[in-house]
Amino acid sequence: MKRRNFIKKASITGVGFAVGSVLVNCEEKYKKKLEESSVANATDGNGKGSIPLVVATWHVIDATAKAMEILQAGGSSLDAVEQGCMVEEADEKGQSVGKGGLPDREGNVTLDACIMDKNGNCGSVVYLQNITHAVSVARKVMEETPHVMLAGKGAEQFAIEQGFQPENLLTETSKEAWEKWKVESEYKPIINIENHDTIGMLAIDINGDISGACTTSGLAYKMAGRVGDSPIIGSGLFVDNEIGGCVATGLGEEVVKTVGSFLVVELMRQGKSPQEACKEAIRRIVNKPNSNYKNFQVGYIAVNKQGETGSYSIHQWFSMTKFQDGVNEQIQSDYFNKA
Numbered sequence: 001m002k003r004r005n006f007i008k009k010a011s012i013t014g015v016g017f018a019v020g021s022v023l024v025n026c027e028e029k030y031k032k033k034l035e036e037s038s039v040a041n042a043t044d045g046n047g048k049g050s051i052p053l054v055v056a057t058w059h060v061i062d063a064t065a066k067a068m069e070i071l072q073a074g075g076s077s078l079d080a081v082e083q084g085c086m087v088e089e090a091d092e093k094g095q096s097v098g099k100g101g102l103p104d105r106e107g108n109v110t111l112d113a114c115i116m117d118k119n120g121n122c123g124s125v126v127y128l129q130n131i132t133h134a135v136s137v138a139r140k141v142m143e144e145t146p147h148v149m150l151a152g153k154g155a156e157q158f159a160i161e162q163g164f165q166p167e168n169l170l171t172e173t174s175k176e177a178w179e180k181w182k183v184e185s186e187y188k189p190i191i192n193i194e195n196h197d198t199i200g201m202l203a204i205d206i207n208g209d210i211s212g213a214c215t216t217s218g219l220a221y222k223m224a225g226r227v228g229d230s231p232i233i234g235s236g237l238f239v240d241n242e243i244g245g246c247v248a249t250g251l252g253e254e255v256v257k258t259v260g261s262f263l264v265v266e267l268m269r270q271g272k273s274p275q276e277a278c279k280e281a282i283r284r285i286v287n288k289p290n291s292n293y294k295n296f297q298v299g300y301i302a303v304n305k306q307g308e309t310g311s312y313s314i315h316q317w318f319s320m321t322k323f324q325d326g327v328n329e330q331i332q333s334d335y336f337n338k339a
């Protein structure tokens with residue numbers, strides 16, 4: 001099921017190798033590392049443990065395929081998640097990420113993204129305009145500045161200085177959708193109006209190192225200046241290379257209130273499986289006093305150091321794409337609200 005359609009339903013319920021002998025040696029080294037790094041199968045909800053591994057929110061098999069291509073060439077998990085997310089950012093048909101994203105109420109496409117590496121380094125951009133690959137700008141923030149987060153015009157100026165080319169992100173299709181919305185626009189976060197989503201991705205490379213990334217155009221027709229959970233380290237994304245990683249999707253305000261991705265990783269630190277940790281994080285949201293969880297969606301996916309995976313959401317039809325053991329597949333998530 002497409003990501004946007006799911007949200008509507010929820011409201012109701014390389015580094016290249018050289019040629020010749022160098023290539024042969026590298027391939028042999030990779031195969032040896034792969035054999036050494038594989039772990040015994042585990043019975044953990046959605047996951048059997050082996051690496052390399054890529055997981056992502058929603059049905060994004062092209063993105064996970066690109067990430068696995070990087071990993072199978074011996075690339076890092078950081079390169080894998082960046083390039084995997086870039087596939088979705090460049091897809092104009094996907095109206096929740098990158099170019100072609102649905103705009104805010106003023107008609108501006110604004111992007112949020114973050115990235116985090118095996119060492120806990122991270123970078124983020126919020127309210128970025130006119131630059132398609134927000135995840136790559138976030139990486140530049142991490143690697144080229146002393147900061148973690150850049151916002152708005154400052155983030156855009158930095159991106160241009162780093163060589164990114166500005167372009168209009170509002171496609172005709174998204175513009176038409178915005179014009180239609182304005183006819184009966186409601187300036188409050190009603191889920192069947194404010195459709196939203198993101199792509200979050202986690203990868204484990206052949207060295208066993210974990211990285212993650214998250215990128216989105218945020219809530220459709222949001223208030224100008226609104227920022228959700230996706231670029232917030234600890235909320236939309238968190239990675240601890242000793243334990244595992246988590247990314248979130250859905251209504252970002254609710255994820256921020258529980259620092260959801262950090263919570264999932266900490267629960268794994270305490271001994272819970274990725275599946276158990278995601279389930280507990282959702283429970284924290286729905287059990288809050290006066291929670292109106294029936295009117296919004298949140299979903300988590302997670303991996304641990306052993307290559308086990310998990311996913312859980314409030315409502316049905318959230319899914320995870322997983323590329324592991326040569327299989328690139330969409331997996332429907334278990335969910336809380338079965339009433």
